Amino acid sequence: MLGTPSSDRIAKRREATRREILDAAWAVAREQGLGALTLREVAVRVGMRPPSLYSHFESKDAIYDAMYGQAWQIFHDQVKDRVLPKEPRAALLEIAETFFDFAVADLARFQLMNQRSVPDFVPSKESYAMAVEVLDRLRRDLAAFGVTDESDVDLFTALTGGFVDQQLANDPGGTRWRRQLPRLIDMYVKEVKPRRRR
Amino acid sequence: MLGTPSSDRIAKRREATRREILDAAWAVAREQGLGALTLREVAVRVGMRPPSLYSHFESKDAIYDAMYGQAWQIFHDQVKDRVLPKEPRAALLEIAETFFDFAVADLARFQLMNQRSVPDFVPSKESYAMAVEVLDRLRRDLAAFGVTDESDVDLFTALTGGFVDQQLANDPGGTRWRRQLPRLIDMYVKEVKPRRRR
DNA sequence: GTCTATAGTTTGATAGAC
DNA sequence: GTCTATCAAACTATAGAC
DSSP states (O other): OOOOOOHHHHHHHHHHHHHHHHHHHHHHHHHHOGGGOOHHHHHHHHTSOGGGGGGTOSSHHHHHHHHHHHHHHHHHHHHTTOOOOSSHHHHHHHHHHHHHHHHHTOHHHHHHHHSOOSTTOOOOHHHHHHHHHHHHHHHHHHHTTTOOOHHHHHHHHHHHHHHHHHHHHHSTTSOTTGGGHHHHHHHHHHHHOOOOOO | OOOOOOHHHHHHHHHHHHHHHHHHHHHHHHHHOGGGOOHHHHHHHHTSOGGGGGGTOSSHHHHHHHHHHHHHHHHHHHHHTOOOOSSHHHHHHHHHHHHHHHHHTOHHHHHHHHSOOSTTOOOOHHHHHHHHHHHHHHHHHHHTTTOOOHHHHHHHHHHHHHHHHHHHHHSTTSOTTGGGHHHHHHHHHHHHOOOOOO
């Protein structure tokens, strides 16, 4: 006698399929551009017929939304347990480089996360929460070095974000801006004068 | 007896229609997003049927291309005759603010000019030339203050571009980053040490 | 140069059998 | 949960009359 699959097992399978779909969606977005994403292409890659996607996502927008949340989730997982150096310059450089490398690795992902590239797309509350989580984490990291002014945090995000933009737009795959990150952090440290972490 | 319109007059009329179409295209892009631009919507606004657009542009891509070139052209016109202060700090601030204000005034335009927002769109040689022109102009402007290292120029574009990005993405219509531009220029001046213009 | 007509795709999404 | 069948709509682009 065979038992029926436990509901736990079913849920796991469902989740796995969802992830397969998202993986395919990311692949398409990377290869053809975020705005060129189509349900057909995604379905083909997963080995499904397009209508079957609707068993897992209620619309194309829901896929964009899941991608958005997933991207921020992945980055959050990557930074949430890191231990930063006590010395401000080294720590801030690590923060900047981690974000830079993550962002530069995938233009489509960066466009979805940080630019308003998909017309009418607005992340759901749940997905947006992940982005907020990451920014809060950055705020706490900076605060540990005495950087608490909102203007100082804004300065930091603008500086690192600007480097990412230039790298992606004008030297994709290269290091023209990446290699200037240490210099950037030096500038920032001189300006904001963070103190050594306690 | 009526004469026939001079070929000069005909050319003027053609050019005017082209501009009308581009104006409509910009309006759609601003209102609905750059990626949501459709020939139908553009035609409706101009008061034409969609196929008529093909008398003026050979494809949708050609419209994107003309928009791209036009945007850089407009910005170039805006800066080509300006006389900068001799004092480095004031001059660099003016350069940064001019670019910032222009970019922040229109998200769709900024996306077309500086981000890779439209899948597969590659500007034609002629349109791209306008962008190069502007960058050359910036190089000459900076050179007048002794800023000639490519890395210093790259730093400047990344800093100002980053501010634009943050302003558009996280405080559209506001001044959260705009008001920190003087501070940014102070940082840059300390780092690069431009000399007074001769 | 603008129109009508229409081709030829592609798209996101639904209905209902299995 | 996946399929087939299908839809309705939108799209870019072309042909040819006026």
